[in-house]
Amino acid sequence: MAVFTEVSPQEAAGLLSNLDLGTLQSMHGATSGIENTNYFVSTDKGDYVLTLFERLSHEQLPFYLNLMHHLAHRGIPVPAPQANAQGEILHTLKGKPAAVVTRLKGRNQLAPQAADCAQVGAMLARMHEAGQDYPHQQPNLRGLAWWEETIPVVRPHLSADQAALIESELVFQQELARSASYKALPSGPIHADLFRDNVMFDGPVLSGFFDFYFAGCDTFGFDIAVCLNDWCIDLDTGAIDPIRAQAFVAAYDAQRQLTDDELVLLPALLRSAALRFWTSRLWDYYLPRDAAMLKPHDPAHFERVLTLRRNQPWSYQRGAAA
Numbered sequence: 001m002a003v004f005t006e007v008s009p010q011e012a013a014g015l016l017s018n019l020d021l022g023t024l025q026s027m028h029g030a031t032s033g034i035e036n037t038n039y040f041v042s043t044d045k046g047d048y049v050l051t052l053f054e055r056l057s058h059e060q061l062p063f064y065l066n067l068m069h070h071l072a073h074r075g076i077p078v079p080a081p082q083a084n085a086q087g088e089i090l091h092t093l094k095g096k097p098a099a100v101v102t103r104l105k106g107r108n109q110l111a112p113q114a115a116d117c118a119q120v121g122a123m124l125a126r127m128h129e130a131g132q133d134y135p136h137q138q139p140n141l142r143g144l145a146w147w148e149e150t151i152p153v154v155r156p157h158l159s160a161d162q163a164a165l166i167e168s169e170l171v172f173q174q175e176l177a178r179s180a181s182y183k184a185l186p187s188g189p190i191h192a193d194l195f196r197d198n199v200m201f202d203g204p205v206l207s208g209f210f211d212f213y214f215a216g217c218d219t220f221g222f223d224i225a226v227c228l229n230d231w232c233i234d235l236d237t238g239a240i241d242p243i244r245a246q247a248f249v250a251a252y253d254a255q256r257q258l259t260d261d262e263l264v265l266l267p268a269l270l271r272s273a274a275l276r277f278w279t280s281r282l283w284d285y286y287l288p289r290d291a292a293m294l295k296p297h298d299p300a301h302f303e304r305v306l307t308l309r310r311n312q313p314w315s316y317q318r319g320a321a322a
Helices: 009-018 061-072 114-133 144-157 160-178 220-231 242-255 260-286 300-311
Strands: 024-029 037-043 046-052 091-093 096-102 187-190 199-202 205-209 216-219
Touching (some): 009 024, 009 037, 009 096, 160 300, 216 220, 220 300
Antiparallel strands (some): 024 037, 046 096, 091 096
C-alpha cells in the first residue's frame, strides 16, 4: 500500500456517505506496498480501507472484488467490499476505480513461528476449496507471460551474472509450463501475494487474509510456494526454515490433500515464486512510479531466494514430524 493519488477528507467522506457507512472520523494513508493508493478510514459505524486502483482497470477489478465477496460468503475471513444502494461494489473516486472494504482486526505476525505458519497453511487450503465454484476467470497477471515481457525490460540493469541467472531460470520455467505434470496441477483462484504483511492475527489466532489485487487463476501449488518463500524462511539469508515449512504444508495437506504432481513439482514451483518476485522487484526498483509514501523493496532478497531454491531444493515430506 502507498499513496499515489491524494484524497481529501471531504472526497472520502462523500464516498462513505454514498455507501451509507457513516460519518468520517479519521483517515490516514497507508505506508506499505507499492501498487495502489490506500487509506485507513474510520467512521461512526466502523473501520474500513479505501483503495484507489492505480494499475488495474474498471474492467479487471470485478474479478478481484467479487472473489473477495465470494470467499467472505463461504466463511473465509477476508475484507468485505461495501456496496452502494444499487448493489455496486466498484466505485470511482478522483477519476480512478475505487473500493471500500471492511478492515480486518489484529495485526501482522512478522516473526512467525511454526504454529502461525500452520494456521496460514490450513486457511490457504480452505480458501482454495472455497474458490472452486467461483464462476469468473482471470489469469495470474504476474505469471509466465508477464515474466517473458518484463525480464527483457529489466535486463539492461543487471550484471552479467544476474542476467545469466534470470534468463536460465526463465528457460527452466518455460519448459516446466510445457510439461504434462505441470498441466495436471490443480488450479483455481489464488491469492498470489500472501506475504506476512497480507495476513492478520488477532492475538494468536489468524483473523484474515487481505490485499487480493494480485489474485488470479493459477496452480494452487504456486500459491503455496509464494507463502513458503516468505512465511517459512530466514529473512536475512532466504534459506527455508524446514520446521516452519513442514508445519505449513502439513496443515495445508490435512485440509486439501496435495496430489502426487504437486508434491513432486513443489521445488520447481518454489523457484517459480522466487522468479516472479525477483522480476517484479527489479521492475519496481529500476522503473519506479511517483508515490507520496513509496518504498520499493530490495530486489536482491529474491535473487538470493531464487539462487537457494535452485541450489538447495526443499521438498515436503508427508508424515514427517513438523
